[in-house]
Amino acid sequence: MRRRVPAVLAVVIALAAMTTSCTAPGTRQVVLYQSLSPTEIVPIVDGFEEYYERTTGERVRVRSFHQAGGDLRATMGLEARAESVQADIVITDISDVTALETESPGLFAPVDVPALADDAINETVREAGGVGVISGLQPYVISYNTRRVSPEEVPQSWADLLDDRWQFRIGMGDPETTNGAHVPLWFLTQYLGEEIGPPFGWEFYNRLGQLRPRTAGSHDAIQAYVNQGELDLGVLGYGTVVSAADDGNPVAAVFPEEGAAALATATAIPATSDDRDIGEIFVNWMMSPEGQAAMYEGTNYVPIRDDVPTDPPPFPIDLDLDRIAAIDSVWVAEQRVTNIDRFRRELG
Incomplete structure (x- = not known):
């Protein structure tokens, strides 16, 4: 265990440095852990920040922390054991979300997702259940x-x-x-x-x-x-x-x-987040036509909805x-x- 804590602290330090850059007064900040890629996540982050301000009248800054899937799972596992989870939102492989929850029960919070009831959402996604909500295929x-x-x-x-x-x-x-x-x-x-x-x-x-x-x-x-x-x-x-x-x-x-x-990419909300209200808005936005269009723009993943325009392959x-x-x-x-x-x- 002694050799693991510095790894967690390194992430904390990196996030601290990341979040000290200029942010407008009154802007809320959330930390997103994600395994897509630094470029794939850009349309998602930009789209959500714009959506949040448009619908709430407030501003939010999403700080994206990227690691490959296995590395991100290891980071979160170490943070969970050190009781120092830094993420407010997580986007990664559903099997990693499931494994992390199995290793640390209660790591992720249940999320109310009214968007799942939309008939346009793929039936497989609606019936998946479990921890996290599938947001990309x-x-x-x-x-x-x-x-x-x-x-x-x-x-x-x-x-x-x-x-x-x-x-x-x-x-x-x-x-x-x-x-x-x-x-x-x-x-x-x-x-x-x-x-x-x-x-x-x-x-x-x-x-x-x-x-x-x-x-x-x-x-x-x-x-x-x-x-x-x-x-x-x-x-x-x-x-x-x-x-x-x-x-x-x-x-x-x-x-x-x-x-x-x-590969089912899931969005989940750590239970320790102080910004779970933003997390729930984020999850529901990811399930919307606008959120799925942003996911498609960044990743070329197949949308989980049948009403999202896609380019011919x-x-x-x-x-x-x-x-x-x-x-x-x-x-x-x-x-x-x-x-x-x-x-x-x-x-x-």
């Missing part, structure tokens, strides 16, 4: 390099990834360092393992391991390999592929015929929201360590 799809993979070769199913032609040519995130890697892992081993059976289940990863896929500590790195043609295929988030294609890279994506699971894809499975965040949180070890064994 990142379906995991098969990304491919259009110069290296001919139209006839493009995989149409997850099972097609097991073809020998893809030996040394597939990339995916490492579940130890990339939260998103647990999404296809759950879908391929648990969901499809039960719904379809072989070749799915853990034997899928065993067979995949024989093809020697490349893993990396971030999905951005895998997408970069696909962009450059160092890899032909990648198991990646839809928004990541869209952004790469928008930047002019020769990439596209397939929504496999078996469907997919999505830069490549043809049949993105069927009815075939996006609701990930079992409790299973992911409880089995995290076991699954990382099993992943290592199966992939050799």
Whole structure:
């Protein structure tokens, strides 16, 4: 424990420095912990600050503190054990929110979310329940390099990834360092393992391991390999592929015929926050058309509402929201360590 407290204090010092910059008198301040990215969060922060002033007549300053998902979970875990949680609002993977609440019961406060009753919100999101409210969906799809993979070769199913032609040519995130890697892992081993059976289940990863896929500590790195043609295929988030294609890279994506699971980004409010009233406004705004438009602008995530305008994707894809499975965040949180070890064994 002695070595953990300085880590918490380092975050406190960083936040203190962050919040001492010029702020207009009378402006309320809240601290947002988030794992999106420093650029993805900008439309969300700017949009909420404008909305809050427009609807309340008061000003609020949202101070964004960013870490990758696993790091943010570790930071909050240390703060919770030190009884020094600094965040007023948290945006991160729903499985991390679930795990943190399991480790420190009562860490997050229940939030009244009238916006969830809106019929425009995806049914999967409305029924998710648990700690935190899902505010973004990142379906995991098969990304491919259009110069290296001919139209006839493009995989149409997850099972097609097991073809020998893809030996040394597939990339995916490492579940130890990339939260998103647990999404296809759950879908391929648990969901499809039960719904379809072989070749799915853990034997899928065993067979995949024989093809020697490349893993990396971030999905951005895998997408970069696909962009450059160092890899032909990648198991990646839809928004990541869209952004790469928008930047002019020769990439596209397939929504496999078996469907997919999505990284569910959740918004939660720590129980110790003195600004839970602002937090509740923030959560409900995130569920609104305006909030979802800001999330889409920053991340290219699939909106959780069906009334939010989106741009046509830069490549043809049949993105069927009815075939996006609701990930079992409790299973992911409880089995995290076991699954990382099993992943290592199966992939050799």
